[in-house]
């Protein structure tokens with residue numbers, strides 16, 4: 001009989017941590033090979049098994065392979081990306097313009113994960129004071145998909161430099177449906193060892209020790225119970 005209290009075996013734990021640590025945001029390494037339907041079905045199922053507020057399951061999955069639609073999304077990206085570059089000046093702007101921040105046409109599949117803000121009626125258990133809980137839930141579906149895709153050898157890139165109103169029009173979404181994540185999916189030539197933004201010198205991973213001790217804000221000592229348990233190697 002299965003004992004459902006069993007922790008994972010060492011190999012299973014390693015597999016899970018491998019997916020977490022070796023997941024990357026992919027935009028430059030896509031191959032054009034198609035994703036078989038059964039593989040796509042598995043990663044969508046992983047997304048669908050994410051936790052959600054009041055078990056709302058507010059997500060829908062829109063698979064986009066139409067080149068026409070993708071060209072429209074790319075045009076929207078280009079417009080927004082030009083505007084985004086104006087946030088920087090001098091060398092930083094040059095560095096920003098040299099970053100590749102989308103793989104809309106190179107990836108074989110684009111996928112929009114949406115959040116239906118009205119699913120389950122006006123009151124959803126747990127979405128009482130913070131109405132954005134449905135959006136947060138949908139983010140968890142994105143992360144499940146991202147990890148499952150990594151385990152399948154499929155790269156995912158999130159493209160958020162888009163005008164969400166324009167994106168809704170391109171995808172012809174109903175009023176209550178928010179296009180939460182526009183993702184590019186495909187097999188890859190390689191998964192980079194580190195985030196591309198780090199490799200390109202844009203920004204590095206923060207040391208975990210700075211984050212768990214509340215040191216950044218001078219959190220009162222009595223709040224720092226984690227200090228007793230947490231030691232970084």
Ligand SMILES: Cc1cc2c(cc1C)N(C[C@H](O)[C@H](O)[C@H](O)COP(=O)(O)O)c1[nH]c(=O)[nH]c(=O)c1N2
Pocket residue numbers: 023024025026027100101102157158159160161194195196197
């Ligand atoms: C909500 C959100 C939105 C975006 C991203 C991520 C997330 C979570 N990221 C990817 C982001 O740059 C990346 O996750 C970090 O740089 C860390 O790298 P890894 O994901 O660990 O490879 C991302 N990347 C990109 O090239 N274009 C984009 O528009 C976005 N947008």
